[in-house]
Amino acid sequence: MSSTLSQAGKSIRTGRPHFTGSHSHLPQRRMALTVVVPAILYYLILRYYPVGQTLFLSFTNATLLAPDYQFVGLHNFVTIFSEPVFLKVLWNTTYYAFITTALTTGLALGIAFLFDPIRRGVGLLRLIYYLPTITSAIAIATIWLWFYQPRFGLFNQILALFGTPPIAWLNSLAWAMPSLIFMSVWGGVGFSALIFIAGLQGIPSSLVEAALIDGASERQIAWHIKLPLLSRVITFVFVTSIIGSFQVFQQVYLMTRGGPLNSTRVLALEIYEDAFQHLKIGQAASIACVLFLIVGVLTIVQLRLQRSDWEL
Amino acid sequence: MAQVTAVTSSPASSTVRSGYWPHIFQRMHLLNYLILIVGAGAMLFPFLWMFSTSFKPRAEIMVFPPTLLPATFTWQNYANVFDKLDITQLYINTGYVTIVKTSLMIYSAALLGYVFGKFRFWGQDFIFYAVLFTMIIPFEVYVIPLYQMMVFAKIGDTYSALILPHMLSAYAIFLFRQFMFTIPNELIDAARIDSAGEWYLFHRIILPLCGPVLATTVSFYFMWNWNDFLWPLIVITSSKRAMLPVALATFVEQHGTDFGMVMAGATLAVIPVILIFIGLQRYVVQGIALTGLK
Numbered sequence: 001m002s003s004t005l006s007q008a009g010k011s012i013r014t015g016r017p018h019f020t021g022s023h024s025h026l027p028q029r030r031m032a033l034t035v036v037v038p039a040i041l042y043y044l045i046l047r048y049y050p051v052g053q054t055l056f057l058s059f060t061n062a063t064l065l066a067p068d069y070q071f072v073g074l075h076n077f078v079t080i081f082s083e084p085v086f087l088k089v090l091w092n093t094t095y096y097a098f099i100t101t102a103l104t105t106g107l108a109l110g111i112a113f114l115f116d117p118i119r120r121g122v123g124l125l126r127l128i129y130y131l132p133t134i135t136s137a138i139a140i141a142t143i144w145l146w147f148y149q150p151r152f153g154l155f156n157q158i159l160a161l162f163g164t165p166p167i168a169w170l171n172s173l174a175w176a177m178p179s180l181i182f183m184s185v186w187g188g189v190g191f192s193a194l195i196f197i198a199g200l201q202g203i204p205s206s207l208v209e210a211a212l213i214d215g216a217s218e219r220q221i222a223w224h225i226k227l228p229l230l231s232r233v234i235t236f237v238f239v240t241s242i243i244g245s246f247q248v249f250q251q252v253y254l255m256t257r258g259g260p261l262n263s264t265r266v267l268a269l270e271i272y273e274d275a276f277q278h279l280k281i282g283q284a285a286s287i288a289c290v291l292f293l294i295v296g297v298l299t300i301v302q303l304r305l306q307r308s309d310w311e312l
Numbered sequence: 313m314a315q316v317t318a319v320t321s322s323p324a325s326s327t328v329r330s331g332y333w334p335h336i337f338q339r340m341h342l343l344n345y346l347i348l349i350v351g352a353g354a355m356l357f358p359f360l361w362m363f364s365t366s367f368k369p370r371a372e373i374m375v376f377p378p379t380l381l382p383a384t385f386t387w388q389n390y391a392n393v394f395d396k397l398d399i400t401q402l403y404i405n406t407g408y409v410t411i412v413k414t415s416l417m418i419y420s421a422a423l424l425g426y427v428f429g430k431f432r433f434w435g436q437d438f439i440f441y442a443v444l445f446t447m448i449i450p451f452e453v454y455v456i457p458l459y460q461m462m463v464f465a466k467i468g469d470t471y472s473a474l475i476l477p478h479m480l481s482a483y484a485i486f487l488f489r490q491f492m493f494t495i496p497n498e499l500i501d502a503a504r505i506d507s508a509g510e511w512y513l514f515h516r517i518i519l520p521l522c523g524p525v526l527a528t529t530v531s532f533y534f535m536w537n538w539n540d541f542l543w544p545l546i547v548i549t550s551s552k553r554a555m556l557p558v559a560l561a562t563f564v565e566q567h568g569t570d571f572g573m574v575m576a577g578a579t580l581a582v583i584p585v586i587l588i589f590i591g592l593q594r595y596v597v598q599g600i601a602l603t604g605l606k
Contacts, residue, residue, distance in 0.1 A: 031510040032433045035423050039480060040439060046477055047446045050454035050461065057456065064460075111351060114344045121345075127593055128352040131359065134589045134596075136539035138557045139578040142564050143358045146365075146571055152374055154361070161377070190355065247450045250541050254561055268452045268542075275456045276546055285456055292453045299448050 051292075057285035064279040076286035085262055086270070086287070092177065093266045097245035100181050104188045105238050109230075111189065112196030113222055126197070129190035137187075141254035144183045145170070148255075170256050176264045180251055192237050199233035200226060232306065239302040243295055267291045359582075366390070366576040373571050389576035396573075397563055399580055406556040407584075409474050410537040417481045418529050424480070425488025426518055430500060440489070447482040451542065459546055473547045474555070478537070484529050491525040492518075527595035531588060538585055556581050 058076055062069035080086040111129065115122065132140060147154045148169035156166040169179045203226055211221050249268035252258060258265030258273075267287060275284035365373060366389050368382040393399060428440050462473040495518065503513050544555040551559070560581050564574045589596060 027510045028431055029433065031514075032427050032431045035427045036433070036439060039420070039424055039443065042480055043443055043446060046458070046461075047449065047454065050457035051449060053457035053460075054454055064456075111348070114348050118341045118344050118348075123593070125348055125352055127590070128355050130596070131355060131586070131589075134535045134585055135359075135582050136557050136560075136585065137541060138561045138564070139362070139582045140358070142560075142574050142578040143362045145564070145568065146575075147358070152571075154378065157378060186355070186358075243448075247452060249452070254564075268450075271452045271455075272542070272546075276459075281456050281460075288450075288453045288456065291450055295448060295450055295453075 054285045054288050054292075057282055058289045060282045062282040062285075064275065064281050069282065072282070076283050077289075080283065080286055080290070085265070088262055089265045089267060089270050090290075092262075092264060093246055093248070096177065096181060096184075096248060096264075096266060097242050100184045100188070100245050101238060101241040103181070103185045104192050104241060105234065107185065107189045108192035108196055108237070109234065111193040112200055113226075115193070115197050116200045116222075116226070117218070126194065129193055131190065132187040133191045137250035138254055140183070140187055141251060145255060148179055171260055173260055173263050176256055176260060180255060180264055183255070184245070184248070184251060188241070192241060195237050196230065196233060199230050203229050235302070235305050239298060239305070243298050243302075246291065246294055246298070362575045362578055362582075365572055366579045368572055370570075370572055389572040390580075392570070392573045393563075393576045393580065396567070397559060397577065401552070402554060402556045402559050403584070405553060406538060409471055409555065410534060412471075413475050413478050413537045414530060414533045416475070416479045417484055417533055418526065420480050421484030421488045421529065422519060422522055422526070423514065424485045425490075426492050426514055428485065429489040429492030430495070430497070443482050444486060445482075447486075455542070455546065462547060468547060469549045469553065471553065474544060477543065478540075481533070484533065487525055487529055488522070491522060495521055524595065527592055531592035531596045534588055535585055 059071055059073060060069040061072045061075070115125070146152075150156060150166060150168050150171060153169070155169065159166060167175055169175050207225060207229070208221055211225055216224070247268055248266055249272065252264055252266050252269050253272070256264045258269050267290070271284050271287050271291065274287065275281045364381055367385050367387070368379070369384050369386045369388065372379060372383055424443075428436065458477055459468075462468045462476075467473045467476070499517070500513065503517050508517070539557055540555070541557045541561075544558050545561075548554060548558065560577050563577055567573055
């Protein structure tokens with residue numbers, strides 16, 4: 001989504017409206033004022049102030065219930081970075097984000113290219129692929145909790161058909177994270193695929209026709225023409241998906257609560273539990289700052305990549 | 313363009329299409345269909361499984377190998393859900409908050425999108441970017457002070473606390489602003505010459521033109537608001553004001569082993585959104601195209 005920042009700039013330059021006519025601009029000014037001023041206040045009070053407050057809290061030992069707090073300087077940051085659990089959390093989140101995104105993007109790209117040449121039944125198929133995206137995470141978690149259930153779960157029943165011993169899935173140190181990733185890929189692939197399909201449809205047909213006339217096969221066109229032209233969209237999907245995955249909360253909260261032995265604990269869960277269960281909002285705020293820093297860096301990377309990308 | 317010349321310079325590969333059947337096979341993209349249908353099956357299977365299990369009696373759920381369709385059909389699981397969860401109340405609560413939030417977000421986004429897209433005023437670009445910037449801030453980053461503010465304002469555990477932080481959406485504002493660029497200025501000027509008031513102009517001329525982007529944003533935000541989880545989890549503590557996803561999560565935690573019943577609960581949570589989605593499918597797809605491109 002953050003790429004829209006750079007794209008918005010473009011349309012400002014090209015789409016600047018002009019008011020013609022000699023009538024007074026006063027009513028417009030009045031309307032702009034009545035609309036924009038409340039919006040500014042809204043964003044100052046309910047976005048910018050709390051973000052600043054989080055930064056402020058991260059330097060204190062504040063708790064959720066007690067009104068008193070003291071400045072502790074960088075103590076919270078020193079504490080979290082010296083805790084092995086937090087380093088594990090950072091690693092888990094990064095691992096989850098990159099693996100989920102790589103698998104989702106790759107798979108979605110494949111699906112989009114399969115969709116590209118076909119015309120009939122596209123609507124229904126697209127709908128089915130998109131279904132997990134619109135479904136609430138809790139409903140999906142409920143289904144997958146059962147698939148992963150150690151004794152009666154579907155996956156272990158299938159394994160039993162082949163005489164393979166059952167796997168503890170979400171209760172297993174080795175399998176918990178892959179199980180979460182697998183579920184997230186299933187849930188996210190449709191959304192990315194739809195963006196790629198739209199991107200493929202946006203490729204000018206003149207380019208494809210020119211290549212066809214020159215005798216390029218369909219595979220060559222896909223590989224040498226469409227894929228490079230799609231690189232902008234691929235970058236966009238890849239980075240936004242990583243940014244989104246760094247904020248993963250629901251799946252983990254509902255499926256494993258970070259267990260077993262913190263093997264699936266992620267940043268957002270850590271913030272939530274520190275703040276609202278252990279009531280240590282000072283420390284939770286410092287973790288929130290780390291999360292914001294990561295997301296901020298990724299956003300800058302994205303804006304850079306999109307700017308330097310060549311356009312048709 | 314480098315890629316194009318690369319292809320043309322390579323010897324024109326005469327794709328050997330020997331025989332009639334392989335030719336037809338390729339032309340109709342049967343392989344594409346085959347793979348996509350298998351994939352669609354994998355996408356659909358968990359939902360069908362949820363649906364099917366929700367109608368199975370307890371004994372049948374544990375049967376090995378599992379049955380695909382219920383051998384004995386029962387409504388018992390749904391009866392149990394209604395017994396343990398006040399589903400009607402949850403629908404009303406969640407529906408109310410979702411509708412209020414979605415309407416506020418969309419109306420304000422249309423208004424702000426119009427003003428940012430069609431008006432010129434001092435500091436316009438700066439303000440717009442300041443609004444757009446909030447899009448990249450993860451919710452977890454400001455959730456703690458937000459909660460404190462709600463408690464301070466004495467509206468913790470109320471619908472106001474759920475609605476207030478989500479009355480404006482930078483993303484929706486952005487979508488509407490983009491759409492406003494497609495409305496010709498001449499139209500607006502003509503209306504002004506006919507001495508239409510600014511608000512009249514917005515409500516009677518601009519808003520009716522926003523059909524597609526309205527449908528897109530409504531369907532998106534309905535889904536997102538209906539499924540919202542973290543904020544209701546933190547803010548709402550009394551069960552009579554509970555939101556469906558959070559209530560269902562607690563329910564699954566408590567009765568996780570009663571698979572038929574939790575599947576019935578999950579089905580009930582999914583149905584409204586799927587109905588909305590099927591109704592507005594076209595616009596959702598358009599909306600996704602808007603997300604990535606343009």
